Amino acid sequence: MKTDRLEEFVKNNREEFDQFEPSARVWKNINQASHQPKMRRLNTPLLRVAAVLVLAVIFTVTLYRTNIFTQGNYARKIKDPELRELVEAEAYYAHQVNGKLKEIKKCYYTNPELKSEIETDLTELEQMYNVLKGDLRENISNKAVIEAMIDNNRTRLKLVDEVLEQINC
Amino acid sequence: MGPKEQIHKSIVEACKKGKDKARYELYQLYSKAMFNVCYRIMNNREEAEDMLQEAFTQAFMKIESFRWESSFGTWLKRIVVNTCLNAINKKKVELTYCEEIYHYDKPEEEEEAEVQFTVANITRAMELLPEGGRMVFSLYLLEGYDHTEIAQIMRITESTSKSQFMRAKRRIIEILKEQKSRGL
Numbered sequence: 001m002k003t004d005r006l007e008e009f010v011k012n013n014r015e016e017f018d019q020f021e022p023s024a025r026v027w028k029n030i031n032q033a034s035h036q037p038k039m040r041r042l043n044t045p046l047l048r049v050a051a052v053l054v055l056a057v058i059f060t061v062t063l064y065r066t067n068i069f070t071q072g073n074y075a076r077k078i079k080d081p082e083l084r085e086l087v088e089a090e091a092y093y094a095h096q097v098n099g100k101l102k103e104i105k106k107c108y109y110t111n112p113e114l115k116s117e118i119e120t121d122l123t124e125l126e127q128m129y130n131v132l133k134g135d136l137r138e139n140i141s142n143k144a145v146i147e148a149m150i151d152n153n154r155t156r157l158k159l160v161d162e163v164l165e166q167i168n169c
Numbered sequence: 170m171g172p173k174e175q176i177h178k179s180i181v182e183a184c185k186k187g188k189d190k191a192r193y194e195l196y197q198l199y200s201k202a203m204f205n206v207c208y209r210i211m212n213n214r215e216e217a218e219d220m221l222q223e224a225f226t227q228a229f230m231k232i233e234s235f236r237w238e239s240s241f242g243t244w245l246k247r248i249v250v251n252t253c254l255n256a257i258n259k260k261k262v263e264l265t266y267c268e269e270i271y272h273y274d275k276p277e278e279e280e281e282a283e284v285q286f287t288v289a290n291i292t293r294a295m296e297l298l299p300e301g302g303r304m305v306f307s308l309y310l311l312e313g314y315d316h317t318e319i320a321q322i323m324r325i326t327e328s329t330s331k332s333q334f335m336r337a338k339r340r341i342i343e344i345l346k347e348q349k350s351r352g353l
Contacts, residue, residue, distance in 0.1 A: 006338055009286040010310050016288040017311055018205040020214070026204075026222045027196055033226040034192060 086146050093153035097122075100160040107167050118163055125156050181241050185232050192229060199242065200225070203249045209307040210253040212296055224252040246312060250322060257300075266329075267302035267336035284345045294344040298337055305330050306337035 010017065101118075108115045129152045136145045177198065183191035200221065207217035207224070228248050235244050257264070295303055304323060308314045309330070314322065316330040323330070 006286065006291070006341060007310060010291065013288050014311065017292065018202050019288065019292070020201075020205055020208050020217075022200055022204040022218050022221050026200070026218050026225075027193070029222050030196065030225045030229070031189075031192075033222075034229045 082143065082146055086149060089150050089153055093157055097153075097156050097160055100157075100164055104160060104163055104167065111167060114163070114167065118159070121159055122156060125152055125159070128152055177241055178237075181232070181235070184229070185235075195241075196225060199245055202242075203245060206246060206249050206307075206312060207253055209295065209311060210250070210257070210304055212300065212303065216256070220249070220253045220256060223256075224249040227252065250308070250312065254322060264301035264304075265299035266333055267299050267340050269336060284342060284349060286345075290345055290348065291341065294341040294348075297344055298340055301325075302333050302337040302340065305333040306341075309334050 101122075104114065104118060129149060132145055132149045132152065136142060136149070139145070177195075180191050180194050180198070184195055203224065204217060204221050207220040208214065211217045211220060224245075228245055235241065238244075295306065298306065301323075305319055308319045308322065309316065316327045316334070319325075319330040320327040325333075
């Protein structure tokens with residue numbers, strides 16, 4: 001082969017082909033970079049645990065906010081039978097009232113004054129309900145309070161029922 | 170395993186345990202050779218230094234995964250070569266390769282004999298090669314990879330690697346002849 005002389009020369013002088021030296025900044029940067037991941041490796045599991053905890057807290061708070069805990073399955077876990085009944089009733093009535101309120105809202109268009117009327121009534125009932133809730137917290141499983149609360153719920157349902165009947169649109 | 174590699178082994182093992190001193194010793198042992206690998210691929214000092222830095226940082230990060238299936242130098246060199254090629258691929262510039270040169274009329278053997286090889290003039294001629302040809306040439310002749318490995322590393326076919334090597338050699342001799350005739 002005609003160019004074998006070149007190959008041979010390179011092979012025989014291989015060491016000399018490594019003639020350049022890198023500047024000092026390269027090691028400085030490598031040294032810096034090599035120390036950072038070490039720190040990260042230590043922190044990562046802790047960060048993960050922290051992240052999971054944060055997510056769990058957010059999840060729990062969201063559940064409380066959306067009242068999932070006060071409805072359905074959760075109700076069965078409450079030991080006090082009266083309280084459980086209240087929680088179940090609350091969920092039931094809230095569902096009914098909201099469904100009917102939706103129907104009524106459709107008629108706001110034809111009866112504009114309806115909105116303020118029903119919403120004032122409902123807000124009033126809700127305020128009363130909140131007072132009762134406070135009472136209940138102070139003297140838990142107070143039968144009279146619970147009964148009043150269920151009654152309040154019933155009234156709310158009755159109210160929307162009546163309104164719905166009157167307007168029939 | 171030779172005595173040199175035995176010494177390196179203890180340093181590598183110390184490096185796996187996170188010893189800073191061992192890390193520096195490894196860098197001192199291998200940085201010059203690896204820097205020249207980078208330089209031959211990148212053809213630019215600054216880029217070569219960036220590649221060297223990236224490759225060593227990577228190597229130190231994953232040194233625990235090095236299990237002596239090859240020598241440490243071979244393992245490190247592969248990281249260096251891959252780092253350089255990744256950087257080149259990221260630039261998304263098509264590599265230029267050596268064109269075929271035809272010489273039907275010249276009695277080459279005699280002319281070639283006139284060219285004097287030195288490390289310096291070969292290095293300079295390599296810098297003038299199209300980058301694809303330069304990479305194949307240095308990966309094969311200087312870094313010791315075979316054409317199968319080069320094909321894999323550069324994502325070209327084996328026959329391209331072979332023909333590029335041939336052309337690069339011829340081109341280097343061309344350049345040296347031109348320089349000689351111009352009195353350089």
